[in-house]
Amino acid sequence: MSSANAELVARGRDVFPGGSLGTFVLPEDLDMVIARGAGSRVYDADGREFIDFVLGSGPMILGHAPPSVVEAVQSQIQRGNSYYAMNEPAIQLAEKIRSAVPCAEKVKFCGSGSEATFYAMRLARAATGKPKVLKFEGAYHGHHDYVMMSVTPSATRNETYPVAIPDTAGIPSVVRDQVLVAPLNDLAATRELLEKNADELAAVIIEPQCRLIDPQPGFLEGLRRITKQLGIVLIFDEVVTGFRLAWGGAQEFYGVTPDVACYGKIIGGGYPLAAIAGRADILELSNPRTKAKEPRNAYVSGTLNGNPLAATAGLATLIELEKPGTYDRLNSIGTRMREGLRKIAAGKGIAAQVLGAGPMANIYFTPEPIVDYRSLLKHKSQMASALGRELLAHGIFTHLSAKMYMSLAHSDEDIDTALQAIDVILDAK
Ligand SMILES: Cc1ncc(COP(=O)(O)O)c(C=O)c1O
Structure with a gap:
């Protein structure tokens, strides 16, 4: 050859x-x-x-x-690649996300879908003061330690829920103990786990259409109801579904509004940009100006967060998607x-x-x-x-x-x- x-x-x-x-x-x-x-x-x-x-x-x-994205990026690139500081394309993109996404009162950018799910969980822990998260078996939420759990457990490892099975070497067992796993689409089993562990659970994370599996009628609605009753933050992972299933993503498509949602993929137009969007009281915990007086303040930052080139590509993509x-x-x-x-x-x-x-x-x-x-x-x-x-x-x-x-x-x-x-x-x- x-x-x-x-x-x-x-x-x-x-x-x-x-x-x-x-x-x-x-x-x-x-x-x-x-x-x-x-x-x-x-x-x-x-x-x-x-x-x-x-x-x-x-x-x-x-x-x-796509020509409109190429053109927008070419125009922005003349003005520099990255400033670290606030910039107009970032503001415009965040405003566009807020106008489309039902749960998005405030927005915070990060670099990848994995970072978005990682930060959403950190914010949920900060907001509730509780340590654990619950995810669903088979669900992929990126590559960090808290979510590389029971993504592809083998058929023979038929462990009892809610034991999490790490998908990769290198995860400390202390992390594994902070993650509970439930069967997707089984509301009764999930409710039982949530009620039993409510005092320790900060969040439930779910991809609303997990691996293309449709949520059973009433499943997302039930999750919404139960998490609200128990003071658990409901996180939708919309890295795939956001701006894809509908303009308002899975939240619009299924008519269920979570507390926080994670975005990636489409919103960066092919550049490294992702977002956490959600309830103002939760997102405000990442406000750097209130750090001194808010003990629950959570660190959410990164060199390329809200990068103007990525934000320009994302915004140009959303402008096309918004067309009738x-x-x-x-x-x-x-x-x-x-x-x-x-x-x-x-x-x-x-x-x-x-x-x-x-x-x-x-x-x-x-x-x-x-x-x-x-x-x-x-x-x-x-x-x-x-x-x-x-x-x-x-x-x-x-x-x-x-x-x-x-x-x-x-x-x-x-x-x-x-x-x-x-x-x-x-x-x-
Ligand atoms: C549902 C879901 N969540 C999170 C991620 C992680 O995103 P990234 O690869 O940008 O870290 C992915 C990636 O494919 C995904 O499909």
């Missing part, structure tokens, strides 16, 4: 563990280095074109290099993909569940409805990874072990091309 792509893949493997920027790896024989993105496409270093359903793991909801018809289009493209997948599976007699809402979809090969992590574990993951591999060989870039993201740049033809490839690949199985 002597191509620009092969050479870069080899250099990446040499310098990075596993040749990966994180945990995302492609099959060895199909590995590639992305050279550029445009609209719904990415291109590798040899110029090969792929329809992109990874979309930078979600931020690129307008597609790659945007969410109808995002829903219709997602529906086209989901219905297409269902039709293909049914036509071939393959037992499958197609999950997702808005511009997101995924197919799981299992006959049983997926309502929580344990039912999701029953799917044939090898079949999904084989499909992902074959799709890449067909020029379609997906992350099927997570989800397929669609953008405003995807055309109906892009979806149909992907569906045709899936049809052909599943025929050969």
Whole structure:
């Protein structure tokens, strides 16, 4: 193999563990280095074109290099990259978030979705004076120690709730003891855990549509009611759903307002920017001007927080998303993909569940409805990874072990091309 792509893949493997920027790896024989993105496409270093359903793991909801975002960033970049101090793009972006998000009385920026969930939990502990948090089994909220718990516990480790199982080496056991785990969509079991541990629980964190699994009717509403009764902060992780399921995110989509919500991905327009938004009395605990007189003051800060370049990209993205018809289009493209997948599976007699809402979809090969992590574990993951591999060989870039993201740049033809490839690949199985 002597191509620009092969050479870069080899250099990446040499310098990075596993040749990966994180945990995302492609099959060895199909590995590639992305050279550029445009609209719904990415291109590798040899110029090969792929329809992109990874979309930078979600931020690129307008597609790659959208002209209005490029233009806004080019204009801001002339004025400097970063000031640390307050700046107009940060103010405009925070105002835009507040105008869209039901719970957002105040906003605080940070650098990544993981930082947002980390700070939201710190603020909840500061607000309540209680130490513990409850998360749901199978839920991913980023990479810090408090949430890398029971994200992918193995089927054989059928521990009793609420014991948390660390997903990575290197987490101190004292942290594990501060995290409780509940079964998603089981309100009775969750209520029991919350009532039993109310004196110690600062927060419940939930991704409202966790791993594309729909909340069962009444589940989010029940959580809202119980947490309010027990003085526990309800945190929605809207890193994926924010500005994607609807302009007001999952809060608008499901009609349930949490105390605090975490944002990332879309609001940075592909740059490192995330946010915590929520009740003023909770967010105000991070007010640096009241530090001396507020013993519950919580530290929330970082060198690049509210970076003007990232805020400009995020704002330009939200301005596009706010235009009329945007969410109808995002829903219709997602529906086209989901219905297409269902039709293909049914036509071939393959037992499958197609999950997702808005511009997101995924197919799981299992006959049983997926309502929580344990039912999701029953799917044939090898079949999904084989499909992902074959799709890449067909020029379609997906992350099927997570989800397929669609953008405003995807055309109906892009979806149909992907569906045709899936049809052909599943025929050969
Ligand atoms: C639901 C959810 N929360 C939090 C995060 C963490 O965000 P980041 O990767 O920006 O740290 C992710 C990332 O994929 C996510 O999907």
